[in-house]
Amino acid sequence: MTLAAIALLLQARTPRTPVDMIVSSTLPTKIVLSVLVVGSLVSWWLIFSKWRQFRVVRQQGDRFLEKMERAEHLEDAYKAILALPESPYGRVFRQGVNFFSEIRPGALRPSPAAPEGLSLTQLEVLRLVLEKEQSEERDELARGLTWLAVIGSVSPLLGLLGTVIGIMDTFFAIAATGSTNLGAVAPGVGEALITTVAGLFVAIPAVIGYNHFVGRLNLVSGELEGFSAEFIGTLAREGRV
Numbered sequence: 001m002t003l004a005a006i007a008l009l010l011q012a013r014t015p016r017t018p019v020d021m022i023v024s025s026t027l028p029t030k031i032v033l034s035v036l037v038v039g040s041l042v043s044w045w046l047i048f049s050k051w052r053q054f055r056v057v058r059q060q061g062d063r064f065l066e067k068m069e070r071a072e073h074l075e076d077a078y079k080a081i082l083a084l085p086e087s088p089y090g091r092v093f094r095q096g097v098n099f100f101s102e103i104r105p106g107a108l109r110p111s112p113a114a115p116e117g118l119s120l121t122q123l124e125v126l127r128l129v130l131e132k133e134q135s136e137e138r139d140e141l142a143r144g145l146t147w148l149a150v151i152g153s154v155s156p157l158l159g160l161l162g163t164v165i166g167i168m169d170t171f172f173a174i175a176a177t178g179s180t181n182l183g184a185v186a187p188g189v190g191e192a193l194i195t196t197v198a199g200l201f202v203a204i205p206a207v208i209g210y211n212h213f214v215g216r217l218n219l220v221s222g223e224l225e226g227f228s229a230e231f232i233g234t235l236a237r238e239g240r241v
Contacts, residue, residue, distance in 0.1 A: 026169055029195060032162035036155060036198045043151045043206040046144045050209070054216045057141065060087035061223060068227075074234055088137040092224055095133040096231050099126055123232070130228040138221050145213055152206035159199020166192025 063084060071077035078097050081090050103122055118126065170192065 026166070026191075028165045029162050029191060032158055032165075032195050033198055036158055036195070036202050039151045039155055039158075039206075040202040043148060043202065043209065046148050047205065047209040050144060050148075050213050053141070054213065054220075057088060057220060060085065061089055061220070064089040064093075088141070088220065088224060089227065091137065092130060092133045092228060093231065096126060096130050096228070099129045100235070118235070127228070127232065130231065134221065134224045134228060137224060138217065141217050141220060145210060145217070148206050148210040148213070152203050152210055155199045155203035155206065156196075157199070159196040159202075162195025162199075163192045166195065 064081065064087060067080040067084065068077055071080055074097070077093075081093055084090055100118070103118065103126075
């Protein structure tokens with residue numbers, strides 16, 4: 001076989017596009033890329049599902065606050081909230097009202113006599129009940145965010161692992177053939193770098209989504225904490241504390 005024929009054969013076997021590099025890659029590289037593809041699908045599914053969840057919660061919060069602003073008394077607010085669909089805001093409110101009703105049965109019913117107020121101990125227990133409900137709502141909204149953080153932090157490391165394995169294979173091939181020709185080395189290095197690019201492609205949306213949803217989660221948590229404080233303030237203003 002002539003040198004020209006050998007050159008043409010090497011040229012035909014040299015991958016020219018990223019797809020060619022992936023198709024002709026080694027088994028470890030394909031395994032790393034497969035894991036990254038799965039991580040990408042999971043992260044995008046989490047991003048869309050959490051986006052929908054927080055959008056619904058935002059709409060529920062607006063309706064809840066609108067009802068609360070229109071209510072003049074606690075019993076009026078309770079009746080208005082019962083007509084709204086389930087939401088973190090409504091569950092925190094109902095938890096507080098139900099606890100108050102258990103301690104002071106009939107206190108929410110219209111009565112000419114002033115209702116007996118809560119003691120300091122009962123008020124502290126009410127605050128703990130509200131905080132517990134807030135924590136449960138926060139945990140529910142935070143479900144899935146841990147996986148976004150894991151995918152965002154692990155994907156670049158997986159890409160780097162694939163790159164290191166690919167470069168090691170390239171060096172082994174150089175040692176076996178004794179050729180340091182750039183045309184023979186470049187395809188192996190390019191194939192190795194594919195996993196790094198894939199790892200960054202998976203990690204960047206996951207990290208952006210995680211930081212965005214953590215900010216939304218902190219916003220909702222702050223609103224729930226503020227509402228709990230306002231709920232206790234309403235009890236005090238109406239002489240129930």
